[in-house]
Amino acid sequence: VSDTRDRLIEAAARLLDKGGPAAVTLRAVAERCNVSHNAPYKHFASKADLLAAIASRELASRPNTAEPRRGDALTRLRQLMHGYIRWARARPARFKLTFGPWSQGTDELKDAATAARQRLVEAVAAAMKAKQIAAGDPERVGYLILALAHGAADLALGGHLAAAGKGKADAEDLVDDLLAILRRP
Amino acid sequence: VSDTRDRLIEAAARLLDKGGPAAVTLRAVAERCNVSHNAPYKHFASKADLLAAIASRELASRPNTAEPRRGDALTRLRQLMHGYIRWARARPARFKLTFGPWSQGTDELKDAATAARQRLVEAVAAAMKAKQIAAGDPERVGYLILALAHGAADLALGGHLAAAGKGKADAEDLVDDLLAILRRP
């Protein structure tokens, strides 16, 4: 609602991208918005509250932009997950924050999470209907694919995935592996 | 090597479990070891160094204790991943720290990661040899299973997994789902 509030969130998110969690101080955020160092307390109860607002906005906006428009059901599902991984790689600090201890709490964030999950489940159901992957509970299979993409992205960020030699696989490869396995024989 | 060094790491890990990352201050760690508030600097170059030491020790010790002794190859593989998830749930702060920005760096940590990965690949290869899961590259399939377990555990910690109704699945269920899919028909 408040203009300053939005600017504070944006400035904080930008500091997060630039210098990691340690760079996000209320003083630096305030300075970047040309307000006094404790003006943020008029918009957020605490620093944790500001971080939660970033996570909430991120979860609400990110999956929408990554939504593909064309292609068959399986292709759309695949692109949805590749978009998820691309987001994690492009904004690792926001990705970590979104699934950190701030994820509990506000209704705004819960609604965003529900909406994102719903889009995934619909993509899975469409792929099942088109008989491009084996029939089953779309919600359960959706969680399976999401958990894999999330884990692959998180491991990749820490450098725990890129092995040398024949086993070499990046996060996108692992998503494709799972989708290939889920295909009907 | 130094006795004080080990005690500092242990005290820091305990503070991490108790109050999260914010509770780990060098001053609190030092106090708990009955040394002055800057004695840690004689053993670690910085706070980040101390945190990296926790991550390293965690990665080296955890997977060993969770190694199962009995059962067929697929059962051992399953128990290995269930142990991974149990670890994440029991010590969420250590789990997050281990795969945080501290994971890069020391050789000690890289060796620990390599050893843990090797154990997983061997379990996968054994299950393939026993024809309990479809043949393939054990390293690649190992990463697939690890990424799923890791992602399921991380999402579960944030409360992003436990949905109501028919799609309900906890992290262990998702591991079992994947192993079931990987089975030969």
Add this chain to the structure above:
DNA sequence: ACCTGAACACCGTTCAAGT
């Protein structure tokens, strides 16, 4: 309703010394 300035307790880090 929104903001400022001073102040408090705390933290990471450094430095000069001590044994």
Add this chain to the structure above:
DNA sequence: ACCTGAACACCGTTCAAGT
């Protein structure tokens, strides 16, 4: 080799006050 005590700049948070 390992530790202490004082000091510095910085941070989250609070409070009284201003428009």
